Amino acid sequence: MTLSRRAVLGAGLALSACDHRELSLTAPSHLPPLKDVAQFPVGTCVRSDFLADPAYAALVEAQVSQVTPEWEMKMEYIVGDDGAFRFDAPDKIAAFAKAKGIRLFGHTLVWYIQKPKGFLNLDEAKTPFATAYRNYITTVVGRYRGQVVGWDVVNEAVADEGDGWRDSLWSQKLGKLEHMTLAFHHAREADPDAVLFLNDFYLELKPKKRAEFLRLAEALLKAGAPLTGLGTQTHCGPELPPGAIKAALADIASLGLPIHISEMDVSPARARGLFKSRAELEAGQARVYAEAAEAFSQLPARQRFAFTHWGLRDKDSWLKHEDPTDTPLMFDDQGRPKACAAAWERGLR
Numbered sequence: 001m002t003l004s005r006r007a008v009l010g011a012g013l014a015l016s017a018c019d020h021r022e023l024s025l026t027a028p029s030h031l032p033p034l035k036d037v038a039q040f041p042v043g044t045c046v047r048s049d050f051l052a053d054p055a056y057a058a059l060v061e062a063q064v065s066q067v068t069p070e071w072e073m074k075m076e077y078i079v080g081d082d083g084a085f086r087f088d089a090p091d092k093i094a095a096f097a098k099a100k101g102i103r104l105f106g107h108t109l110v111w112y113i114q115k116p117k118g119f120l121n122l123d124e125a126k127t128p129f130a131t132a133y134r135n136y137i138t139t140v141v142g143r144y145r146g147q148v149v150g151w152d153v154v155n156e157a158v159a160d161e162g163d164g165w166r167d168s169l170w171s172q173k174l175g176k177l178e179h180m181t182l183a184f185h186h187a188r189e190a191d192p193d194a195v196l197f198l199n200d201f202y203l204e205l206k207p208k209k210r211a212e213f214l215r216l217a218e219a220l221l222k223a224g225a226p227l228t229g230l231g232t233q234t235h236c237g238p239e240l241p242p243g244a245i246k247a248a249l250a251d252i253a254s255l256g257l258p259i260h261i262s263e264m265d266v267s268p269a270r271a272r273g274l275f276k277s278r279a280e281l282e283a284g285q286a287r288v289y290a291e292a293a294e295a296f297s298q299l300p301a302r303q304r305f306a307f308t309h310w311g312l313r314d315k316d317s318w319l320k321h322e323d324p325t326d327t328p329l330m331f332d333d334q335g336r337p338k339a340c341a342a343a344w345e346r347g348l349r
């Protein structure tokens with residue numbers, strides 16, 4: 001007798017669903033603030049315009065001890081088409097963090113996706129590319145020296161499937177590894193204290209990509225780059241196999257450097273095509289968050305740099321642009337804690 005694909009999948013789901021029964025799926029009426037339950041800094045990404053909303057600002061202040069500018073500390077915001085820099089928005093975020101006694105994390109200096117016209121239109125006869133590159137990094141890092149606790153110096157350098165390192169404007173102009181070692185040296189020159197990170201995504205989903213990420217980290221260290229932290233973004237889904245995050249963190253921790261879970265969200269919408277009911281998607285989401293909390297908590301204290309959620313309220317998530325019905329974060333649109341937030345906190349204990 002041949003089983004239909006749906007029957008095979010259905011059987012699999014039935015089994016996987018029973019794994020989640022022990023997870024309470026009711027939203028908690030009250031939950032201690034995320035930062036009060038964790039034995040490490042808890043962060044979120046923020047946008048300067050959102051901070052003008054008192055309810056949003058109050059939620060950030062109550063729940064986290066670190067903030068990452070979601071996009072306003074990237075080249076796409078700072079570098080004008082004429083090469084001039086603007087800092088009004090990141091300065092607002094820095095001022096908010098300072099006023100609230102919240103740590104500030106810098107994101108991100110060099111990213112393959114960003115190639116602003118200010119660099120593309122550079123008159124290299126007047127200003128060599130390497131000079132403009134160094135000037136950008138030392139100016140941005142130097143501006144927030146003494147406040148930023150860490151920087152994503154290089155973001156998403158490993159190819160999607162782990163087959164080597166990405167090509168980019170930066171690699172073409174300055175060399176595949178060289179542009180990265182230079183970025184770390186320039187950042188260290190501008191700030192002697194900030195933790196300097198290599199950051200990437202899908203390290204929990206793709207072991208081959210994770211292996212290449214660690215090879216790149218070792219190559220940077222061998223080349224003398226002041227790489228002093230590893231960031232794993234952890235944008236994932238409820239279908240992520242149990243144990244995947246635990247295995248990834250153990251691997252990444254093997255280099256002995258501080259680790260930043262830098263951008264976590266768990267997207268039910270991205271898993272919707274897997275024949276899962278809403279209840280199963282939410283149970284899977286709670287399980288994944290709980291595993292991440294537990295695995296991160298089990299790292300040595302010196303390696304627990306911070307755990308950053310890529311947003312707090314569902315409605316603020318970048319994933320809403322992909323699917324407006326997505327609910328990937330810890331809090332609902334009204335800022336109330338969800339079942340996955342309770343699961344995350346339980347995972348810390």
Ligand code: XIL
Nearest residue numbers: 070071107108155201233235263318
């Ligand atoms: C995203 C922001 O959330 C969006 O608002 C922006 O439009 C695009 O970038 N990995 C990263 C982050 O390192 O910088 C990305 O943030 C999400 C994926």
